[in-house]
Amino acid sequence: MLTKEQVETFREDGFLIVRGLLDGPRIDVMKARAHTIARGEADHVPEGQLQVEPGVVSGERDADDYANSLRKMSHVAFIDDVFRNHAKDVHILDCVEALLGPDLKLYQDQLFMKPPRIGSRQPYHQDQPLGFHVDPPDRMVTCWAALDEATIDNGCMWMLPGTHKNGWIEKERWQEYERLSVAGELPVERAVELRPGDCSFHHGHILHCSRPNRTDQRRWGYATHYVSAHCRYIGAKTSDALLVRGQSIAGCI
Numbered sequence: 001m002l003t004k005e006q007v008e009t010f011r012e013d014g015f016l017i018v019r020g021l022l023d024g025p026r027i028d029v030m031k032a033r034a035h036t037i038a039r040g041e042a043d044h045v046p047e048g049q050l051q052v053e054p055g056v057v058s059g060e061r062d063a064d065d066y067a068n069s070l071r072k073m074s075h076v077a078f079i080d081d082v083f084r085n086h087a088k089d090v091h092i093l094d095c096v097e098a099l100l101g102p103d104l105k106l107y108q109d110q111l112f113m114k115p116p117r118i119g120s121r122q123p124y125h126q127d128q129p130l131g132f133h134v135d136p137p138d139r140m141v142t143c144w145a146a147l148d149e150a151t152i153d154n155g156c157m158w159m160l161p162g163t164h165k166n167g168w169i170e171k172e173r174w175q176e177y178e179r180l181s182v183a184g185e186l187p188v189e190r191a192v193e194l195r196p197g198d199c200s201f202h203h204g205h206i207l208h209c210s211r212p213n214r215t216d217q218r219r220w221g222y223a224t225h226y227v228s229a230h231c232r233y234i235g236a237k238t239s240d241a242l243l244v245r246g247q248s249i250a251g252c253i
């Protein structure tokens with residue numbers, strides 16, 4: 001569980017770093033499975049769940065192999081036991097429970113792969129308005145687990161502390177923050193540099209981005225997006241959110 005001070009930091013800043021939450025052997029198992037999937041050797045993961053870097057798709061950038069052309073894998077915890085076990089990890093869920101309460105569902109997961117040299121920028125955005133159809137909207141937390149070292153040079157995430165307190169922010173303002181950040185004129189943005197096994201937790205409304213990978217080092221980070229099981233689901237399709245702790249609530253997601 002988190003300390004009172006850690007919960008307070010999350011409430012104030014909209015994000016929190018927890019060092020050394022996951023051990024090395026565990027990270028190695030996840031990396032091995034991710035490699036198998038990225039090499040196209042896992043029949044249970046359809047290619048549609050893998051996204052290639054836009055620069056490679058457009059022909060402007062070259063990758064040395066298919067695995068190193070990938071930008072991300074999505075929704076793998078719903079079909080792969082290694083990633084599902086991670087999503088149900090007791091240490092992660094203890095932290096999320098301290099932030100969202102005892103009944104928790106996994107809504108979505110994404111392995112952000114930021115390959116060497118060609119890994120592109122992820123512009124400033126809030127997660128929650130981008131496809132998380134829950135009410136109330138603020139009962140959502142992402143755990144971003146570092147599988148590799150994430151540094152300023154290889155494209156770690158950056159956060160704008162406190163922006164989660166504004167709820168939904170107009171997309172024009174996302175773009176304005178993005179413009180300032182690219183111009184180097186946003187002194188309040190904070191880098192989230194992590195070592196393998198460290199995790200950061202962020203609120204669904206915090207503005208955040210990640211920069212391009214300018215190094216020869218890959219930067220894999222696995223994001224699991226959790227919601228409180230007490231939220232109502234307001235999406236058009238049926239929700240496949242996965243109960244990971246506590247109980248489902250009648251009439252809720």
Ligand SMILES: O=C(O)CCC(=O)C(=O)O
Pocket residue numbers: 112114122127142144157208209210221223
């Ligand atoms: O890892 C990245 O590059 C972006 C991650 C992100 O936007 C998220 O986890 O919400």
